[in-house]
Amino acid sequence: MLYAHVWIVVESGVSMESQALLSAPLSLLQRRMWHLCTAYPGTASPIVVIANRITEPLDVPAFTAAVDALADRHDALRTTFAIDADGPRQVIAPPGGLDTEHADVSAHADPEASARALVAELAGALLDLDGGTLVRSLLIRLGPDDHVWCLAVHHLLADGESAMVLQRDLAALYRGTPLPEPPIGYAAFAAEQCAAGDGGADLRWWAEHLRGVPPLDLPTDLPRPPVKTTRAEQVDLRVDAAAADALDAFARAHRTTPFMALLTALLAVLARRSGQRDFCVGTPVSGRLLEETEEAVGLFSNMIALRADLSGDPDPAELLARVRAEVIAGLARQAVPFGQVVAAVAPPEDRSRTQLFQVIFSLHTQTAGGAPGLRWAPFGQAAPQILHDLVLDAWRGPQGLDLTLRYDTGLFTAGTAAAIVGEVADLVRAMPGAAGRSMFGVRHG
Incomplete structure (x- = not known):
């Protein structure tokens, strides 16, 4: 079994059965990214952004439910960080969906420009690494059959390949297409990488x-x-x-x-x-x-x-x-x-x-x-x-x-x-x- 040395511990005082927060070390890759994010101060965080325009009739409740299921499937979308005496660690929340913000710009003089401004604002945010929200989902309505969905994820939690996975999975979840069992969680990968040696x-x-x-x-x-x-x-x-x-x-x-x-x-x-x-x-x-x-x-x-x-x-x-x-x-x-x-x-x-x-x-x-x-x-x-x-x-x-x-x-x-x-x-x-x-x-x- 590849991931046999998984170090994931339940936060003190709460049992695994109660779906408590889980804690895991940062992967070696995350440690490097953490250094880059904290050593060079900036006005925005490194963020992986998905921004797609949907030009078909959209069942908004079904779409937001698919986003919820996407977060339940991938623990990276439910991860924040806590800092203690030993430094930062991952904190993974139990499945519980992901809030999707809604904006309606259909009545604006230039709905497309307004949508671009909202996406740019999301992509250029400075996120709080110490327990703050690191994933945001935004659905913008430009017209009756015209929406933009934007997902912004801190680079500590995702990469370019992850964006491709998320888009494929969301489309399948929205259409009701069966997906295989969830892949290995990132916390397990992080623990195994830390134990892998020098x-x-x-x-x-x-x-x-x-x-x-x-x-x-x-x-x-x-x-x-x-x-x-x-x-x-x-x-x-x-x-x-x-x-x-x-x-x-x-x-x-x-x-x-x-x-x-x-x-x-x-x-x-x-x-x-x-x-x-x-x-x-x-x-x-x-x-x-x-x-x-x-x-x-x-x-x-x-x-x-x-x-x-x-x-x-x-x-x-x-x-x-x-x-x-x-x-x-x-x-x-x-x-x-x-x-x-x-x-x-x-x-x-x-x-x-x-x-x-x-x-x-x-x-x-x-x-x-x-x-x-x-x-x-x-x-x-x-x-x-x-x-x-x-x-x-x-x-x-x-x-x-x-x-x-x-x-x-x-x-x-x-x-x-x-x-x-x-x-x-x-x-x-x-x-x-x-x-x-x-x-x-x-x-x-």
Whole structure:
């Protein structure tokens, strides 16, 4: 049995039979997220947001009952945190549903704008980690057959894969489609991860591989404050389908993936701007390495630090080969929680920067939005708060490659952010035809 060492205790004075609150340790992944949430003060919390527009007749009582059932199915939606002498711990409430707030903007001059404002407010909330509400459900009525449902969950309790699970399960519960037995609860996963040991040879590899890596010191438009802030905005750019297809073909020809090719372009831009040839970029991994976690809700996603080697004067193929080797080595050891890696590397204390890497890159492969049985579509909302200096997200679709760069407004202006993402796009277009040329010779514009 995988989860044999579950440490879940009933709060004092109440029996298990009475459906009391349960207490569990934070997972190692949650400990790292807790550090990020408390070490770098911000005006909002890192939140996983589902916002979908439902354009069909909606049985509102049945829908809110489905939301209740969703919370009863997944203990992460019933979790808060308590802090005692030993630090934070999870507190899981018994099944009891989840209140859905209701708002009717159908009589407003611009119902869609009003709905977007409400979703943005929910997504940008600063939540109370010490026993406060960390999950909110909001149903907005724009018209007779037009609603927006928004679920905001603190990132300590959910990740991107969790959002996909929640959408599928809600659609099934609303339509009355049978679901399998509930997946393993997150509290059980947390207890097992804490008992799993120290990471062994993989942790030792990370500690040696990342030892001495310098922080990425990009030129900034504003002085770096002594304590990192989380203020952010974003810029968006699309690379057309022809250029994206050419990059995909270039990656296949070199036995790599589009992720590796895009990361190569980003590393070259960061190296040109910083003058550095050695630094790290972070990338998230799903962390769902066990079958028992595939349909669970919780913070399973991990981070790995990919160390760039831009020494010499590599051409695109050479740098891509280095990136390929680094990504393969990192993914082979992705099970080690990033917090353990940071502790093992022990970088110098610097509250003005996040540890080990200051830039994150993600290529998203999931399709956002609805699920079978419910006619809904994503209701776009921007929640650009970030804990790092830059976060580059990429989405590959039939129209091409969409790039979104979120940037710390305490460091960079909109013009600089637009220039950075523009340089990445230029390299995406140039790399397939730049064999034998230096990665630092392809200039922006």
